[in-house]
Amino acid sequence: MGCSPSTLPNSASANANANTNAGPTAANSVPLSLDATEKDGSRLFCIKLRRSRLRRCSCGGVALQQGDGNGNGSTAGSATCGSGTGDNLCHQVLLNPLQAKNEADYEKLSTGKKDSIVTVAALGNFTHSVVRRATGSTGTGTSGTSSSGGGGNNRPGHRKSSLALALTPEDDPMDVYQRNLMDLKYPTVLPPNPQLKALLVFHKSDSICEAVASACQRHQLDVTLVKSKEEALDTLQKSYATAQCYHLIIIDARSSKNLDAEHIARTIRHTHGHHLTTIIAVCKKSFFEKDDVLIALLDAGVNRCVAETTNLAMCSVELKQILHSIIRPHNVMSTQQALYTALHRLKEVVLITDDVLRIQYANRATERLLNMRLDEIISKPLADIFVSDLSTISEQGKSIKEFDGILTVRRKNQEGIPMHVRVVPVACIGSAPTHLIFNFDVPGGQMDFIATLPQPKEAPRGSLHSVRRCSFDVRSIASDGLRRTSLAKLTSLPLEAPITKENCSADEARLIDKVLEFLKREGLYSPQMKEIRTDDPIATDLIGALLTGPSVYSSRRSSNDSIIRTGSSTRTATIVPAKMKANPIIMELLEESLSWDFDIFKLEEITDYHPLLYLGMEMFRRFDVFATLNIEENVCKAWLAVIEAHYHKSNTYHNSTHAADVMQATGAFITQLTNKDMMVMDRMEEAMALIAAAAHDIDHPGRSSAFLCNSNSALAILYNDLTVLENHHAAITFKLTLGDDKINIFKNLDKETYKSARSTIIDMILATEMTRHFEHLAKFVSVFGGEEPREHNPQSDEETAILMRRMLIKVADVSNPARPMQFCIEWARRIAEEYFMQTDEEKQRHLPIVMPMFDRATCSIPKSQIGFIEYIIQDMMHAWESFIDMPQLITYMQINYSQWKKYDEQGVNTLADVMAMQPPMVKLANSK
C-alpha cells in the first residue's frame, strides 16, 4: 500500500536535496542523513545511511545518531548502500531490528531488498522511523527524514511539503499519487485522511496521563480527556450523533478499581461504528509479567497493551508505532470496504478462489450468472460450477499462469453456458499465487447477457419483486433429521384449493373437521395440513387450538366474568411515563439491539420489567421514527410507557417482554432488508411495523380467543367470536393513542398518511392471528416463491407489500423457536406455563378445555415444541429465510429442534425436567 514508484530526475538534484529536511526536531528525534543516487538513468535510487551515524541498539538493530543538519549528502561510509557506485544499490530497504542482529546482517538486509520501507531502531527509547522512498517529478528530487517526535510537520493527518520525505501515503502530497498511479501495475487506493482524534479515558490526570496526552499532542492528534466510563460512552455517543469519530481511544488500565478498562473496551467495541477504532490500554509494568490481565484486555477488544511510563519520548514512539501499524491499516481497511462494495455491485462477474481453486469470493453478478446464492457458492470447489475441465488453469505441481479462454459454466438447474473466462493469479503473500481472480464474460462481449438469463421472479427494480430472488432450493443445513421442506413444494401446492377429506384416514378426517371452520372462509389455503401426524396428540392439540376458530367449542358455559381484567380508560390517566435513566448497563445491552442473539430477558431484568419502553425508544431512534412521524421523543416515550403498562405483567408469556421481543425481531428484519438492498419498506412503513409489533398483543389476558369465546367474555361478544384478541389489540391501541394528546404519536400526520398508517398497523396486528397462518404463508410463497415474473403494477405491488409485512410480523411473533437455545427454552417455558394456567382455569370453571394435553401434570414440553416447530414454524421460517437471507434463523431452529428431540428421547418431559437440564444462568432467569 502506498509504495508509489518514484521518478528521480537526476542524482545531482537528489543529492542536493537529500538532507534538506534532516534537521532534528526534538530531543529524541533521530534525523537521517540520506542520499539518493540514480543508477544508469533508472528510476530507482538508493537511500544511503552513513555508518558514522549508526550505533548499536539494545535490541540488536542499528540506530542513527544525530545528524549535522548541514545538508551534507556525502556517500562516504554509507552503512547500507555502499559507495554510491551503484553496485550496492538499494532499491528500497526494510530493516527489521529483530532480524538485524549485527552490522553484517544489517548490511545484508539493506542491500538488494525491494521493500519500500526503511525501519530504524534507536537505542534505549525505541524509535521507529519509517522512511519511504523519495518522490517527486518536479526536478527537485526529494529526500529527507522522518522523526518520531517533535512538533515538526509530520502530522499524520496533514499533507506535507513535497520536499519532505513522505512517511505514509497520508503524508504524501496528492499530486504525487496522481503522477505515479500510471506507473503502477496494480494501482493503489488512498485511505481516508482525517484529522485524527484521540479520546483518553483516565481516572485522573496524573503524570502518566500527561505523558500520553503530550505524546498525542506531539503527533498533532485532537485530544479529549474523560474520567469515567459513563463520560467516555457519552462522549462517543455524542460524537456518533454528530458524525464525528475517535480514531484512537486510550484507556487507563492500571487499576480496575478506578476504571474497568476491560468492560470499557468491550462496550466500545460493541458500540455501533467502533469496530475499526483503535483501543489502547495503558497497563502497569507488572502486568507484563503474567499474561492473564493483558489477554483479558485484548479479548475485550483492546488492540494493544502498553506499559505505563512518564517518559514522553517512549510514549511518543509508542504512539507513532500505533499510528503506523494500527490506525493507518484501519484507515486502509475502510477504503477496502468501499472497494468491496464497488466490486459487489459490478455488472461484470468476478469470482476469486484460493490457490487450490476453492471459491473465496463471488460478487452479485456471479450469483446471477450461476443462479445460486452466495452460501451455495462460497467455499465450494471451483470444479462444482464448471462443466469444463479446469486442469488448464491449475494442474497439480504446475505453476499457475494467467488464463484466457472459453469454459463452460454449470448454471444451477440448467444446461452449461460457454463463457469467456479470464484468470489472473495474484500473490498476496510470498511469490506463489495465493489467489486467482476469475472474470467471466459471454463470448462476443454481449453486455447484458446476465440480465437475459432466467432468474427466479425477476421484475423491474424498485418493485417488490426486484428484491432478493430466492432459488427456493434451500439446502439442508443440519443432519438432525429435521425435514427441510422445499419451498418449491409449497409453491406447487394448488393454491386456493380448500382441503378435502379425500384419501384421509378417519383420524385425519376428524382433525380436518377441526380446521374446516376457518377453511370455509374465503381465501384460505392449507398447503401443509395433510402432513399433521394424528398420532401426536400434543401436536394436534396445540395446532388444532392455534389454527381453529373458537366456535368449534360450542358448549359454552355462561360466565359473567370478563377475562380482560382492567378497563383501558382507567389506566391511561394514571400512567406516568417511566423515567428512563441513561443507565450504562442498559445502554450497553441496547447496543446489540439489532442482533438476532439479543438477550431480551436480560433487558427485562435490568429495566425492572420495562423492556418495551427501553427497547422501543432504541428502535424508534435507530429507525428515525421521531422524524418520520414528526413527533417529539417525549410523546413516543409516553406512548411506549402507556402501551407497556397495558400489557399484563402477570402473564408469563403474553407480557411486554414478548412485545419487546417481537419489536426487536421486527427491527432485525428491517435492518436485514435494508442491508440486502431490498427497498421494500419506506421509513413510514418501517415505523408502522415497529408500532404494530410493540402493540400487537396489548392487553392480552393470557387466555386464548377460544377461551374468551367459551367463557362468553365481553370481548368475544363485542367481536362476535371473530379474531377476538387481535381485534382487541388493534382497537385498544388506537383508542389509547388517540385518547390522549400527550401520547398521540400520530397527531402530526396529515389525514391521508394517518389513514394509511392506521390501515397498515391494523392489518399487521390482525395478521398475527394464527387461524389464518397457512393462508398468509401460502400467499407469501405464491408471490415470493414462484418462478414466473409478475407484472409490475402499483396495485399488485401494494398487495405484495402487504403480504410481506404480514409475514414479517408473523415470523417476528413466533420466532422464539429460532432464537438461541437458552432463549427458545425460556419462551417455551413461559408459553407452556400460560397454557397450563388456562387449562387450570378451564377445569376450575368447568369450561371446555381447549388444549387438554396442556395440563401441567402430564404435558410433554419437548413434544409440544417439536409439534409446534414441525407444523407451524418450519415451513414459514424457510420461506422467510429464503426471502430475507438470515441463515441463523434456520440454524437456531435446527439446533433447538434437535435439542427438543433429544429431550424427548431421554424422557425429559415436564417443565421441571426441562428446567433441571438447563445451566444455572437459564435457571436463574426462570426463577424471576
Ligand SMILES: Nc1ncnc2c1ncn2[C@@H]1O[C@@H]2COP(=O)(O)O[C@H]2[C@H]1O
Ligand atoms: N414456543 C411455542 N410453543 C407453542 N406455542 C407457541 C410458541 N410460541 C408461540 N406460540 C403460540 O403461537 C401463537 C402466536 O400468536 P399469539 O402470540 O397470540 O399466541 C402464540 C402462542 O399461542
